[in-house]
Amino acid sequence: MANIKKAAVLGASGYTGVEVIRLLQHHPKLEIAALTGHSRAGERAGDVFANTAHLGLPDLQDWKDISWSDIDVAFACLPHGASQETIVEILPHVDTVVDLSADFRLRDPDLYENVYGRTHNFPEILETAVYGLSEWAREPLANAKLIACPGCFPTCTLLPLLPLLKDDLIETSSLAVSAITGVTGAGRKASLGLSFTELAEGAHAYGVGNHRHAPEIDQIVERVTGQKTTVSLTPHLVPMNRGMITTTVVSLKKGRGYNDLRESLKAAYQNSKFVTVLSEGEVPQTRHVRGSNRCHMNVFQDRTADTAIVIAVIDNLTKGSSGQAIQNYNLSQGWDENLGLDMIGFFP
Amino acid sequence: MANIKKAAVLGASGYTGVEVIRLLQHHPKLEIAALTGHSRAGERAGDVFANTAHLGLPDLQDWKDISWSDIDVAFACLPHGASQETIVEILPHVDTVVDLSADFRLRDPDLYENVYGRTHNFPEILETAVYGLSEWAREPLANAKLIACPGCFPTCTLLPLLPLLKDDLIETSSLAVSAITGVTGAGRKASLGLSFTELAEGAHAYGVGNHRHAPEIDQIVERVTGQKTTVSLTPHLVPMNRGMITTTVVSLKKGRGYNDLRESLKAAYQNSKFVTVLSEGEVPQTRHVRGSNRCHMNVFQDRTADTAIVIAVIDNLTKGSSGQAIQNYNLSQGWDENLGLDMIGFFP
Amino acid sequence: MANIKKAAVLGASGYTGVEVIRLLQHHPKLEIAALTGHSRAGERAGDVFANTAHLGLPDLQDWKDISWSDIDVAFACLPHGASQETIVEILPHVDTVVDLSADFRLRDPDLYENVYGRTHNFPEILETAVYGLSEWAREPLANAKLIACPGCFPTCTLLPLLPLLKDDLIETSSLAVSAITGVTGAGRKASLGLSFTELAEGAHAYGVGNHRHAPEIDQIVERVTGQKTTVSLTPHLVPMNRGMITTTVVSLKKGRGYNDLRESLKAAYQNSKFVTVLSEGEVPQTRHVRGSNRCHMNVFQDRTADTAIVIAVIDNLTKGSSGQAIQNYNLSQGWDENLGLDMIGFFP
Amino acid sequence: MANIKKAAVLGASGYTGVEVIRLLQHHPKLEIAALTGHSRAGERAGDVFANTAHLGLPDLQDWKDISWSDIDVAFACLPHGASQETIVEILPHVDTVVDLSADFRLRDPDLYENVYGRTHNFPEILETAVYGLSEWAREPLANAKLIACPGCFPTCTLLPLLPLLKDDLIETSSLAVSAITGVTGAGRKASLGLSFTELAEGAHAYGVGNHRHAPEIDQIVERVTGQKTTVSLTPHLVPMNRGMITTTVVSLKKGRGYNDLRESLKAAYQNSKFVTVLSEGEVPQTRHVRGSNRCHMNVFQDRTADTAIVIAVIDNLTKGSSGQAIQNYNLSQGWDENLGLDMIGFFP
Incomplete structure (x- = not known):
């Protein structure tokens, strides 16, 4: 055709x-x-x-x-x-x-x-190049010629944090992201450190204090907030093929509660096909977005009134990479961003 | 519509x-x-x-x-x-x-x-009821009202063996099937024996000598060959969610070689969208059919001239159950049997 | 005898x-x-x-x-x-x-x-009852009659943080612990949520904002520092049987660097048989302490000069529970605390 | 000393x-x-x-x-x-x-x-060189200078089959072994095929029809029975680090029942510290011998009266390799063969 x-x-x-x-x-x-x-x-x-x-x-x-x-x-x-x-x-x-x-x-x-x-x-x-965090770049993506797709950690970090920063609900300083990722994020290569026997039945952090995706997150946070930022990012590798979690403890601006954060996210993504703010108290699980282009997120009251916990999950290969790439191309063409991407999470 | x-x-x-x-x-x-x-x-x-x-x-x-x-x-x-x-x-x-x-x-x-x-x-x-081993029941499935979908082990066993039996290439006696299955085959239920901690990092046989799918296999082998049969079936449970292998050491009829078996399978399934006889020497892997309705199979020369090894893989939940169910309904309606089922294996 | x-x-x-x-x-x-x-x-x-x-x-x-x-x-x-x-x-x-x-x-x-x-x-x-965080309770454990063994998260959190708090190197406020645990921590029971098929190939947080081990951590931090504390603790469940990581981003007291923290830990545990401060830059991995009573820990420079990342790993069933229990009994009897516990990590 | x-x-x-x-x-x-x-x-x-x-x-x-x-x-x-x-x-x-x-x-x-x-x-x-299948070589091992430890598949195959062959209970022809192994059997090396992402969540056979351990099994079967033998051996690789199962469908000699086989095994190993014939109907599981030098085995009635199913499990790294090596050295020195090897299976 x-x-x-x-x-x-x-x-x-x-x-x-x-x-x-x-x-x-x-x-x-x-x-x-x-x-x-x-x-x-x-x-x-x-x-x-x-x-x-x-x-x-x-x-x-x-x-x-x-x-x-x-x-x-x-x-x-x-x-x-x-x-x-x-x-x-x-x-x-x-x-x-x-x-x-x-x-x-x-x-x-x-x-x-x-x-x-x-x-x-x-x-x-x-x-x-247009930085293609799709939900935040629909306009610049239109007719874009060169699209730079975000890293998986930036995608999973920025999607839940950008609305909160834009709505001035949380402090820009002290953003400490703890993340979990499946092994496919390391690519396909012969490497002792990536062998089944070295990775099964255990977990460990890596890139501690200097992961390459941290400056990328900074850049976008600064673009949205106008403030110089240095996020902390600690990824952990766990024995599964796909899936990513980011967990961020955020400091609330004065007078704000965790529910304001939930409302901010719901408003930000109400028209987004791939982003779901879960029901109150429901914890995002990577397996529910596995193989899909979806991001599930939620906000939880922490033990002190002035902090909240923000959690998001994606499939690192899909929304974290290839799925978002196609979503970006769809947007560049003025197509429904859902084309080719409407599968549900592959579970069980 | x-x-x-x-x-x-x-x-x-x-x-x-x-x-x-x-x-x-x-x-x-x-x-x-x-x-x-x-x-x-x-x-x-x-x-x-x-x-x-x-x-x-x-x-x-x-x-x-x-x-x-x-x-x-x-x-x-x-x-x-x-x-x-x-x-x-x-x-x-x-x-x-x-x-x-x-x-x-x-x-x-x-x-x-x-x-x-x-x-x-x-x-x-x-x-x-029409027994819906799709590739072997296209005619009876047309306009069927009640379709009985085969068990996962019968599906993964019969698909590779039926052509060989029908073409009179292997002995009907002494069919010994050793099988491997993922845990989803046991269903979704609260059970200590199915808990992660009991199943991770180990493997075991079950239903040894009396698995319920064995008489079902007998029934179809007898229907195709006209000979009374009692297959041996030993399933093993391994720590993965989806996937099934059947490995059968078969006795060749006099004058037959393993390549005759490969040719028989290729002929039997040349027009089947979901069944692939792999290249010579290529071993079927469950991960390559994961989440798809496909069956990969192959035949290998054993160490003695008069036996061969027949291996087939499916996803127990898809071709082994829900996928084949939809394929059967497609056939009952006279539709392309591929409708809704043309996804590739979910890998990695 | x-x-x-x-x-x-x-x-x-x-x-x-x-x-x-x-x-x-x-x-x-x-x-x-x-x-x-x-x-x-x-x-x-x-x-x-x-x-x-x-x-x-x-x-x-x-x-x-x-x-x-x-x-x-x-x-x-x-x-x-x-x-x-x-x-x-x-x-x-x-x-x-x-x-x-x-x-x-x-x-x-x-x-x-x-x-x-x-x-x-x-x-x-x-x-x-004597609270049996062994390395911090050797004296009270002597001749103890009733020993309360710490929870696994408190063990893996307090071992690396207590020396830093005691040496006044880090802020008591804003202790945010992100943790990973294997599934054995949930015990042995028939539960859909703990079944292999629900847990394999995915990860999720749980007990977010209200995990029962958080007040236990508070209690001990307060005992050591004399300051009222409310830690943030977010555990994540990942598909492995054993192992625990705690990752804490800590705010350094003025003039302190991450290496001061490493030195503090090395001094604190120089005579402890089970606690190792790894070489500079070496990341603790759960698999290396698996099945052993050991705790590996390290401190890393974060991206900003005034924060550091503290990571510790244990086996949740051993140092996090049964191993520490025996260590505590050994101490109560005046025996070498190593008795029965000198196995290395079970790897691979 | x-x-x-x-x-x-x-x-x-x-x-x-x-x-x-x-x-x-x-x-x-x-x-x-x-x-x-x-x-x-x-x-x-x-x-x-x-x-x-x-x-x-x-x-x-x-x-x-x-x-x-x-x-x-x-x-x-x-x-x-x-x-x-x-x-x-x-x-x-x-x-x-x-x-x-x-x-x-x-x-x-x-x-x-x-x-x-x-x-x-x-x-x-x-x-x-003395072939060190320990339980079958106690005498030749005494004062042996060079001990050749068996492969893991031969160990797990021969331990259950040798007594049955020696007692003339089963046919020597048609020994078809289907086996499962964990990934550590492939050694420690950088290899794409051994990477976590290629092996997790799937299973496959390998070495089909020509695994190097098959001639080794032949050699010992021939030594014990005096008959020329060609076993069939199909190993399958599954996503776990350690563990091995062999499942063999055996043809009973006339007049023999599966219980004769169980009695033969019990008699053969009644004085062996590491080999257990499980209770009637109890299925061996690799996880129960994990990390130990033990072999669990059992015999099951198959669906036809003249065949039985023989199943054995070991840890491929322990009884299948390093554990048996130490057991052999113990025997060579006239020591208790249990020295250093009396740990129970590492479960969970």
Whole structure:
């Protein structure tokens, strides 16, 4: 059909890549026209991910061998660094690039260099990227050419905190986020530290005091509040494949109660298809949003009157990455943001 | 729309019930009009399964309170015993009942009594039920009124073995099936033996020598081969939610090789959308069919020339239960059997 | 031998009970002389826990049928409420009772009633109980008659925080603890919410804003600092059997750095056999203390100079419960606190 | 003490190596005097396995730097190939070498070459190795110099089958073993296929029709029965760290019933400390032997009178490897075979 857009998935041998493939199976206006895979060019999709073998997908190619004029949109599921190098080549030839890497998230190239340990080679392009926290970027996403999808921790942190900050209900200082994530967040690679035997039956924190997603959170909080912020973020890795929780103890502004926070969130997301503020007292569980593009959140009274506990859950691969990427593309096209994304959480 | 059929899900508080709900979200010709739940009548669907809260599903009701004349098809996800009692009441009022329980699988009421420890009260209805191993029942399923969906072990055992038996490639005697299943097969209930702490980090066999699905397998093998059969079936419970493997060491008929078996399977399923015979040497993995209605299978040369190893995998809740139920209903209506069921395996 | 003490385990059908049994296997001065189990009296130990079948343990009895004059020490692994009722009967007849329940942890009976929803019937005995956070109670534990073992969250929270508070390095206000626990902490019982299928492949917070262990932490912080305190505690349940993490973002007192905190912990525990302050930058992992009585901890520089992140891990069943109970008894007898407890973490 | 033997662990950076370390902690007559690690020589034990950091173990060395004259026994936890090369150098200098690799298991060097794809360079030493299936080798193990510990699958298969074969109760032909194993059996290495994300939430067979342990089983069955045998062995990998099940459907000799098999096993192992034939109808579970040197087994009536189902469970790292290695050394020294190995299964 003339109005079906053609998508390329760059980095289709990784988990965010195959998650884009999974989600696009049910997208009525978007089809997969090309797949790339750095080290696996020439292989069949089914050899890289056996669950896709029957789909008749194109073989994986080197991205340089793709006829980019036939592609409408590229979903770049590449490692940071490699992502910017590839995107800059492709960008002139396609209508839209949706970047799932970290390369265009931070507006400040010096900050990028500081956080990712490498120079950003395309600061002028950096400025043009739209930061795609979908629910907070519907307008800038319209007709966006380059979309930088947020990291999973920023997504799961900012969705519940931004309304509270914008409505001036909580203190900007002392934002301490404790987070839990499933293992798919670390990507698909041979690594002793990621092996089943090292990770099963245990849990541990990582990136303590210096996780790369913290400056990204700062940047957006500052953009919304106008105040310089340094969040604390401690992620913990637990033995499950998918799922993310952020738990933040927030200091209430004078005269505010936890219920004001709940009302703020409900108002902020009343027209959002993917964000649900749960019933009073109901605790968000990652398993209920598993494999979906949804975010469940809630606010709880803490033991002291002047603090509250804000909890949100997402699937790190879906709303935290590939699902939000598609949501962003939908928004860029003026489509229903739900296209291809209306599945419920995969439970049990 | 006039041509959307209305479905009731009986037993919507169990796992096969919610799996029907999940799958019907994407069915273009079928919508959920009623949900029942024995002990949870009056509750909202979202209180029973939080992942469904945003769907606008009907509340759970007692099945006696449903206006059955408004329902086209009932998916009965009830315990055996309760299932037959309910179905016999509903059957006159709806076009189709798809029973996911064991109540109408065994044709012989005495065998039913022997296996399930209770008299079958409706032997005359028993005779009318179509045994819905979809790929082997496309004709009888057309316009079927009462469909008895196979058990998960019979599905995962018969799909790979029936072509081999029909093509007279393997011995009917000495069929010894070793199986692995995820925990969802045991249903949703409060039980110490099913608690996380008792099941994590270990595995064990169960139903050894007397699993209820064995006579069901016998019945179908006998129907296809005309020979009296007593299969051996040993299921093992392992710490995962979904997934099933059957591994059968088969004795080849004289002059046959394992590759004849592969060819037999490929021929049998060349037009089946859900069954894939993998490439030579490729081992089926449950994770690749997880959450899908697919069955992956393969045949391997054993260490002696006269035996081969047949391995098949399904998701016990999908192809092993709710997915096959919908596939059967699709077939009963003359629809594409793929409707609502074309998702790929949920991996990772 | 004359100098082998005889132990009774009350509530031997639960997880803390069998953990006492496991640990006492290697205790040179203590042997199991009696087991009780409320609903399972009369059963063999091996029928209740198959891993103990070959040990020649006594059968489970009703506690009223035990000849208490033959018992030196009772380890009470009972639910709160039941624990106090039983202990008050036994206490006159044995030398020592080590209570693993919550019944004698809170010194204030009104607070107990408030937290546990039932009147404390023995406030006069409450006053005599020694709160057995072993490393902080070596003196009071000497010759103690009734020992109240701390909860698992208080143990894992207080061990790293008490030295910092005592050394006046961190603010007492704003102690916000985010915790992770394995499922064994919820006990051994038939419960839908604890079933494998409900808990696998997901995570969630619970007891948000009102966990019963929070007032217990307050009590001890206040005892050490002399300041009224209200900690924030958010536990998260993740799919593993054993293990606990506490992560606390602490505000440093003026002029203090995270390394002062590390030094404080190292000084506090330099003579403690079970507590290790890890090397700079090394993150504690639950799997490394699994099944052991050990606590690993460390302090990390946070992103702002005036905060630090304190992380500790234990096995909730061992140092968090049964292991500490035995450690406490060892201390009460003047024995090496290591007796029976010198196993390394069970990894992998 | 003069009568404490000194042990070296070769390959202490792998899982069987650290399991030897764990078990030797409680061995009264054996202490660790040296550790080696191919790629990690020079590192501290605690950097390789954090759970051992407090033990005061020697640093890892290159095996060539060890003063072998100070060592009584070497536990070789090396990959096959590397194992033989190292052992041949060490053997003249120590009293005993216990080899946990496959290098000295197969008596026939041609078979070794065929199975392991490399020439065996020391066939003359091969002949001197004692195959250490402990319960079946107590006499040859006495004063053995080189002990070849069985593979985990052979251990878990042969323990239940050998008595039945020796007592002539079952057919030697048609031994089809279906097995389940935890992931630690694959060793400690960076491998995509062994990563958590690839293995969690699914199961699959591997080594189908050609697993290396099958010829090892053949060899011992032939040694006991005098009959040429070719067993069928299909292992399945499931998401748990430790544990192994073998399930074998056996053909009974004429006139024999499953209870004859149970009696045979009970008689065979009545004096064995580690092998338990469970009560009639009780199913072995891996979790009950987890971390212990125990083997639980049972026999069940199958659905036909002439077959029975034999099930056994072990911990693949303990009785299946490092535990049996120590048991073998105990036997070689004429010690109680229980030394260091009397822990119960680690459950929950």
